[in-house]
Amino acid sequence: MVLGLTGFAQAQDTTNVEQFSLYHPSISGSYLAGRGAFEDRENDLAASYFLDALEADWGNIALLDRAFVALVSAGRVEEAEMVAKQLLSVEPDNELARIAVGVVALKERRYASARKTLEGMSKDSLFGIMGNVVWSWAVEEELGGKAAVDNLEPISQPGFKNFLTFQAALMADLSGDVKLAENLYAEAYEADPFVFRIVEAYARFLGNQGKYDEAMDVIQRYHDRGLTHVNIDEVEALITQKKRPGRMADNVQQGAAETLRGLSSALSREQASDISIVLMRLARFLHPKSDLITFSIADLMDRAERFETANALYGQVHRNSPLHGQALVRTAENLQEIGDIDEAIRKLSNLANTMPDNLTAVIALGDALRRDKRYTEAAVAYDKALEMTGGTRTIDWHLYYVRGIAHERDGEWEKAESDFLKALELNPDQPQVLNYLGYSWVDQKLELKRALEMIEKAVALRPEDGYIVDSLGWAYYRLERFEEATETLERAARLSPSDPTINDHLGDAYWQVDRKREARFQWSIALELTDEDDGDLAEKIQQKLDGNLTDLKRVAELSN
Known part of the structure; x- marks a missing residue:
């Protein structure tokens, strides 16, 4: 237990x-x-x-x-x-307690003690497998890579094969068994060619063997997928100069830290769980100088909404680290989360000026300005970001999308529409863009048939997203298909019951199908859900509740 x-x-x-x-x-x-x-x-x-x-x-x-x-x-x-x-x-x-005791022994180079503590752990459970990998790192130090790798071979639990192959590659690499390491790296890479740590480790290995062209091919394949990471950029710069980039793990402590970090990251994709935090803390204990691990713990604290704790950790990322710029950006973004938007914008503006090549800072500045409703300035920041990227990458759809939002909120509809269409040109199946453009057209009574098709496609891609389902319901409403609108908006309200706009829309639909008591009730709910940022919406809802709405036309006017 x-x-x-x-x-x-x-x-x-x-x-x-x-x-x-x-x-x-x-x-x-x-x-x-x-x-x-x-x-x-x-x-x-x-x-x-x-x-x-x-x-x-x-x-x-x-x-x-x-x-x-x-x-x-x-x-x-x-x-x-x-x-x-x-x-x-x-x-x-208690397997986790055994792992912690073994990790401390490994850190203190008491390898025999670490092996004894972790000996015989299950090869079927999550913690048992984890303990076996840490045990193998302890064996690596004294018996070499082959013995360490052999211990992992019998583990056959589904979902662990490539993770274990990658760990075995790191062990073989550290032990100097070049042939075994190359085979294992190649196997791990072909199974997961877009996991940044596998790409980084394999490119490092190839570069260390003087195989610079092959290393660049590995990196280029990653970039061709539209992916970027500062660690990959750092290795690429060294490979371009035909410099050997060094191993990912220079000792067993760093190797075991990577084991724990990797598992933590895999387990935290959905949320910052207790498990992921524990594993990442153990990883940092083994490798306290790893900026990646420090950054990762800060990221977990972000997701747990412990923004002050996260910022303290971001502040520990070394200024010479490739992650330093991102840490500064995250610090500023967290200031927004705790309500200091002015200080966040000031910090991001300074970053964008002092680190002009920091794309992340420029984009974050645009996002902060947009959040502060400074839409014209936000669009200028996104302009700069698109100049930096060239605006032709698949992932640039997001820059066109957020710039389009800034233009739309600023009353520049033609510019906004152009940006949304460009975003869809780069990524035709992006549900956020399909929804935003489709909803905007519906709200303005433009391109209603095409808008409906877009929103239906977005709903098919994200059927559990209440906001996108709301857009479909509102499209039906604008097309005066009120029964379908009511049914769809009821589903949207179930999916996102705390959104005032969705509840307001449902009230409008109820009114149109002569369910007036339910309409008033729904508008009352919507009004209670509004906050200071929903002033215009609250005013319209209040007019509906205060007015003697005896005709459908008046409701339609207040829905505009």
Whole structure:
């Protein structure tokens, strides 16, 4: 049983509380405070609360587990090791605790201890497989790459094959087994040619062997897909100069850190989970100088909406790192999230001026200006971005799209329409663009048939997106297909029940099909959902509620 990642997610509150005696209110109080802090991603505070509770009940498995996970999540790995050892004394099958103890031993070059701790872990479970890879890195140091690679060979769990092949390639590369490394890198690359770390590692390996043309082919294939990454750009610059770029992992600690980082990234694609944060913190413990890992932890904090914590981490990215510019941009973007839009724009403007080649900064400046409703200035920033890219790449659809939004909001419809059409030229099946242009045409009663086709296509691509479904319902409304509009807008409201515009549209549709009581109720909901940014919408909704709407024409007028 792995309480660190099942206990937090699955244990029932009543069960947890019942584990603490009513005769020790300070224990239960510290536990509850720690749980609340952990849920809010205040990991350092949570760890302190759980440790307070542990002082009175050191043998409590639930408290040990929670303190251990919170300590690792806060980056206090050495303290977590002490708690993990105690946890293993009462729960020896806790795989995550074994991994943490093994990682500390690996960091301290106690390779025999690391192997002993991780020996015999399952080759079927997520943590067991992870432990086996870390074990292999410990073996790599003393017995060499072949022994390390052989340990991974029997693992056959679905979804892990290419990950393990890549790890084996890194191990063989570090051990100096060039032939084995080349075969494994090639196998991993052909299976996943657009994963930036695989591309980077393979290009580095080829460059280190003096195979510069082959390395450039690998990088160019990545770029041809419309993909970019600053790490790839850094390797490309070295390859272009025919300089050997060096290995991705120069020692077993860095190799094991890449193992943990890679798994964390794979697990965090949807959200910043407890697992992903723990793994990334262990990775940073092994390789504290890795700017990529530091940046990745900050990104996880972003997704958890811990913006101040994220900014503190972005501030630790070294100024000579290729990620430094992105870290500065993210810091400014987080200032927007905490409400300091003026400071964010100031920082981004400075970045765009002092780092004129930083495309990310220019785009972020445009986004910040657009968010602040400074649409003309935003369009100018997007102009600069398109000049920098040339405006012909597939991924440039997004720049035309956001510039089109800026023009549309600024009352420059012809420019906006041109940008949206250009975005669709580069990416014909992009649902956001199909929806925005289609909705704009519908709202202006232009190109109604073509607009409907676009929105129907967008809905087919994103059937669970309430905003796109709303656009389809509103297109039906404009075409006076009110029954279809009502049915579609009801679905949109179910998908996005907190959006005032969708609820307003549904109210209009109800009115048109003579469901007037439901219409007024829906408008009341819409009005309650509006905020200070929805002033015009709120005014129109209030007019509908205040007026004696006896005819359908008046509702239509207020819907414009």
